[in-house]
Amino acid sequence: MGTPVNIIVGSHVWAEDPEDAWIDGEVIEIKGADATIVTTNEKTIVAAISSIYPKDTEAPPAGVDDMTKLAYLHEPGVLHNLACRFALNEIYVSHNLQSPQNLE
Numbered sequence: 299m300g301t302p303v304n305i306i307v308g309s310h311v312w313a314e315d316p317e318d319a320w321i322d323g324e325v326i327e328i329k330g331a332d333a334t335i336v337t338t339n340e341k342t343i344v345a346a347i348s349s350i351y352p353k354d355t356e357a358p359p360a361g362v363d364d365m366t367k368l369a370y371l372h373e374p375g376v377l378h379n380l381a382c383r384f385a386l387n388e389i390y391v392s393h394n395l396q397s398p399q400n401l402e
Contacts, residue, residue: 304388353374
């Protein structure tokens with residue numbers, strides 16, 4: 299179930315996608331409980347508002363090193379952040395963590 303936020307025309311959102319798990323796009327129309335979304339790869343899809351999630355448009359393209367910095371902490375946001383970090387060969391944990399042998 300999607301996040302209980304106010305989704306309106308112009309909202310940037312994540313919607314489920316059978317090929318990519320999640321796909322981002324912009325809401326161009328709302329009719330009842332459904333939203334029409336133009337995705338970033340220029341497909342037009344219709345999804346139930348209750349099944350879409352808001353997208354953090356302020357997140358840096360390289361992702362964030364601390365996921366608590368994400369505006370929305372939900373599955374598509376976390377997966378996107380991990381994909382961005384992986385593409386840059388960045389590790390997923392803080393560089394400040396010590397290895398167990400350094401804690402003795």
